[in-house]
Amino acid sequence: MHNKRILAFLSWVFVSLILVVGCNQTKTPNLSSSPASQTTNLTISAAASLKDAMDEIKPLYSKEKPNVNLTYNFGSSGTLQQQIEQGAGIDIFISAATKQIKALQQKGLLLDGTTKDLLTNQMVLIAPQNSTVVTDFKDLISSRVKKIALGEPKSVPAGQYAEQVLTSLKIADKIKSKVVYAKDVRQALNYVESGNADAGIVYLSDAKSTQKVKIVTTAPEKTHSPVVYPIAILKSSKNVDAAKGFVQFLSGNQAKNIFEKQGFTLAGS
Missing domain, CATH: 3.40.190.10 (Periplasmic binding protein-like II)
Known part of the structure; x- marks a missing residue:
């Protein structure tokens, strides 16, 4: 009788271990697969003159980074600057002049080290x-x-x-x-x-x-200030790594071909 009780207890322990291991194995795939399925949303405020080029760039970037969703907000650079100053949820700002970028920089709204000249125009x-x-x-x-x-x-x-x-x-x-x-x-x-x-x-x-x-x-170049389009990441961005990735893409060959076709030139090229 004593032996039967011992066998019964051992059987219970064995079954419990199987259930615990089985539960852990079921949960593990969900935990590991979750990050891969997450979508990162990037909002880009850009000067109105960039609309055609940015619209053409969007599907190219989506192929390369399918988990990054791009949302554009086009308008005059001054209006976009005001929106950012009023707390608009923007990750990246592309202005058609340095004035607006400098103003935001002075107010401490841009992420240090992310401001650079992206394009030039005529x-x-x-x-x-x-x-x-x-x-x-x-x-x-x-x-x-x-x-x-x-x-x-x-x-x-x-x-x-x-x-x-x-x-x-x-x-x-x-x-x-x-x-x-x-x-x-x-x-x-x-x-x-x-x-x-x-x-x-x-x-x-x-x-x-x-x-x-x-x-x-x-217009002769000497008759006006250089037409420069600076780009910067906002300090308030919650997706800094993704934003840096998109900024880097805009300086790459695929984006360069589109910009040049539209009449822009990559700064420094």
């Missing part, structure tokens, strides 16, 4: 595709030119560069009454595309994005 004079009125900047003075589209210089870097060009060429005061200000450079482009403006000054990349306008001439 300023061009555009007109509707079928226009014969404008052949050079000096034609903007003509009475035949009624409206000239520029970005709002207080918040749109393209507008600031355009004003520099017009001032340098000594025609800013002469065409002041004709200027129609746009909320961002894409709206300035749209004014010319639709024929609501006889001419406009935009980035080369914007002019190349449509067949509805023609590039009349390129």
Whole structure:
């Protein structure tokens, strides 16, 4: 009888051990597979002039990093700066001028060591595709030119560069009454595309994005500050490693080909 009790106790211990081991083996795969299935969300605020290029880059990056979801927020650099200052949940900021980046840096909102120049661009004079009125900047003075589209210089870097060009060429005061200000450079482009403006000054990349306008001439580099697009990661980002990975991708060959096709040049190249 004593032996039977011992055997029964040993059987109970053996079965318990099997159950414990079995439970642990069932749980382990779930724990190890969980990180691989997690999705990281990155929000990128970028100057409006980058829209076409960034939209083309998105699917390429998704193939390389399927677990990273990119969300874009486009607008004028000044407006995007204000959104960040007001606490918008942004991971990466790409401005169309250094002014906005410097302002955020001074307020301690950017992650140290992540600010760099990403791209450069050019300023061009555009007109509707079928226009014969404008052949050079000096034609903007003509009475035949009624409206000239520029970005709002207080918040749109393209507008600031355009004003520099017009001032340098000594025609800013002469065409002041004709200027129609746009909320961002894409709206300035749209004014010319639709024929609501006889001419406009935009980035080369914007002019190349449509067949509805023609590039009349390129503004001499000496007439305006260098058009530089700096990039930085926000100190408040909760996905710094993923953000650094995307910034690195934007400097790689795949992104470079897209940027150059759109009219940009990688800074330093």
